Amino acid sequence: MQDQNQGGQQLLQEMRYNQQPTTSVTNVIVTQPEPASNPLMLTGLQGHRKWTTGLFGCFDDIPMCLLTLCCLPFVECKNASRLEECCCIPYCVPGGTIIVRARLRTIGGIQGSVCNDCMTLACCGPCAVCQMSREMDNMGIL
Numbered sequence: 094m095q096d097q098n099q100g101g102q103q104l105l106q107e108m109r110y111n112q113q114p115t116t117s118v119t120n121v122i123v124t125q126p127e128p129a130s131n132p133l134m135l136t137g138l139q140g141h142r143k144w145t146t147g148l149f150g151c152f153d154d155i156p157m158c159l160l161t162l163c164c165l166p167f168v169e170c171k172n173a174s175r176l177e178e179c180c181c182i183p184y185c186v187p188g189g190t191i192i193v194r195a196r197l198r199t200i201g202g203i204q205g206s207v208c209n210d211c212m213t214l215a216c217c218g219p220c221a222v223c224q225m226s227r228e229m230d231n232m233g234i235l
Contacts, residue, residue, distance in 0.1 A: 195207050
C-alpha cells in the first residue's frame with residue numbers, strides 16, 4: 094500500500110512540475126468599434142461637410158456674380174450640365190433647380206435638406222445658383 098501511496102505522490106509531483114504558469118492578457122481598446130455600416134451608402138443621411146462658400150459669398154467671384162445677375166437662366170442650365178444632367182432641367186422640370194442643388198449636395202456630401210434647398214432658392218435664388226457654381230468650381234467639376 095505504501096508503494097501505491099508513493100506512486101500517487103510521485104505522479105502528483107510530476108503533474109505540478111509539468112504545469113505551465115498561467116498568465117493573464119489585458120487588451121486595451123484604443124478606439125471604439127464602429128457600428129456596422131451599409132456598404133451601399135457613400136455618406137450619412139446628413140452629409141459630412143458644409144458648403145465651402147457662404148450663400149452671400151457672391152462678391153468673392155464678381156464675374157460669376159454679374160453673369161448670374163444678368164443671365165440667371167444660362168447659369169442654371171450650365172450648372173445642370175456640369176453635373177451631367179440635361180441642361181433643360183431647370184426650366185422644363187418643375188422644381189428643376191431644387192433637384193440640381195440636391196444632386197450637388199449629394200455628390201459633394203454637403204449637409205442640408207430638400208426643404209432647406211427649396212427655401213434657399215425661393216428666398217435667395219440668384220445667390221444660391223451662384224453658390225452652386227462656386228461649389229462646383231471648388232470641387233473641380235468643370
